[in-house]
Amino acid sequence: DTGVSQNPRHKITKRGQNVTFRCDPISEHNRLYWYRQTLGQGPEFLTYFQNEAQLEKSRLLSDRFSAERPKGSFSTLEIQRTEQGDSAMYLCATGTGGWETQYFGPGTRLLVL
Amino acid sequence: ELKVEQNPLFLSMQEGKNYTIYCNYSTTSDRLYWYRQDPGKSLESLFVLLSNGAVKQEGRLMASLDTKARLSTLHITAAVHDLSATYFCAAADSGSARQLTFGSGTQLTVLP
Numbered sequence: 744d745t746g747v748s749q750n751p752r753h754k755i756t757k758r759g760q761n762v763t764f765r766c767d768p769i770s771e772h773n774r775l776y777w778y779r780q781t782l783g784q785g786p787e788f789l790t791y792f793q794n795e796a797q798l799e800k801s802r803l804l805s806d807r808f809s810a811e812r813p814k815g816s817f818s819t820l821e822i823q824r825t826e827q828g829d830s831a832m833y834l835c836a837t838g839t840g841g842w843e844t845q846y847f848g849p850g851t852r853l854l855v856l
Numbered sequence: 857e858l859k860v861e862q863n864p865l866f867l868s869m870q871e872g873k874n875y876t877i878y879c880n881y882s883t884t885s886d887r888l889y890w891y892r893q894d895p896g897k898s899l900e901s902l903f904v905l906l907s908n909g910a911v912k913q914e915g916r917l918m919a920s921l922d923t924k925a926r927l928s929t930l931h932i933t934a935a936v937h938d939l940s941a942t943y944f945c946a947a948a949d950s951g952s953a954r955q956l957t958f959g960s961g962t963q964l965t966v967l968p
Contacts, residue, residue, distance in 0.1 A: 786899070838954075845889075
């Protein structure tokens with residue numbers, strides 16, 4: 744257990760529905776990242792927060808995706824109008840300001856039917 | 857654009873044998889990370905390599921970094937079944953976000 748928690752752990756939804764995931768970071772970590780991992784692949788970067796500011800977004804993050812980190816604590820990732828291609832594991836990772844490792848949460852596995 | 861390539865993608869080895877996983881990266885990232893992932897689980901940090909010539913060892917695993925060759929290796933010594941997992945290397949972006957770019961992973965199976 745890295746100290747990063749994510750909820751829910753599993754989500755099954757129908758195409759076209761909206762879903763929201765939550766990440767609670769290690770308390771002293773000001774950096775928070777969202778990654779997406781599909782079967783047989785490494786995680787791919789989606790977006791990055793430093794404290795409450797969203798400073799970087801991947802081109803993978805379409806307009807249907809939005810992320811927030813109010814007050815620089817927990818973060819949410821929302822996917823609107825889900826598509827079957829959104830099915831993946833969504834991972835949250837946190838870190839401090841240096842080059843040390845990022846600590847990953849257990850992930851939310853999304854299945855879009 | 858930073859790219860990371862790992863090989864082999866699949867590795868099946870006998871207990872007690874040695875082997876090396878290779879990780880090449882495309883630009884001057886020079887910060888290299890190794891993670892382990894068990895099936896259905898998240899990623900566990902193994903090593904952080906931050907400078908040329910860095911070598912880190914933990915148990916039967918040893919990681920090294922050659923920034924001139926843009927190559928990192930993960931060496932497995934006298935493999936045991938418990939090492940069966942998928943191993944990922946990742947390079948950190950040199951910008952302020954420092955997001956990680958991952959390789960495709962090496963699925964290691966240690967056979968008795």
